[in-house]
Amino acid sequence: MEKTTTLNLRVNPDVKKRAEEVLSQLGMPMSTAIDIYLKQISLTGGIPFAVTLPKAPETINADLMTVEELQAKLQKGYDDVEAGNVQSAAEAFAKFREKH
Template sequence: MANTTAVYARIDTKLKDNAESILSQLGISPSSAIQMLYSQIVLKKGIPFDLKLPSSEPLAVGAMTKKQLDKELQKGVDSINTGNVYSADEVDTILAKEFGI
């Protein structure tokens, strides 16, 4: 028998249910998911994802005020005027690297 130990954690019931529903669809048990997380912590020598506060800037155009939208649009115009432009392929590469899409 493998040398194992139990890990106990108290988490929000709804969070647990939602996560376990997704894990089930992936065919992964909660124990396997925790094992994967711990393995990645050891491999990365830390938490295997970024821990940071969400941006204080609105992420959706619909959540911006007119002033905020005008400011963001002006940044784009200024960027173009300074020659800071990207091809569609360059944008695809940047998005894939930064967001995995």
């Protein structure tokens, strides 16, 4: 099928860059990925995946904690900072990416 329509989109540059890196590993240009996405919308009659908020693990979900549990976690965090048990956000996210 011939492609004759142009889309002009504004997206977050970091999100675009990360998506392009993944698509490059798949050998797929961004335009093909977007075309697939649009085809799936028309085939399924909606967004082709669940659009939901991520759920926090119960061990860190403050909505599921008692006041005492929340205070204990906050105190542990404070104690860790006082003891120098800290890492930068960049280090934390790098470790997270390695695991996932």
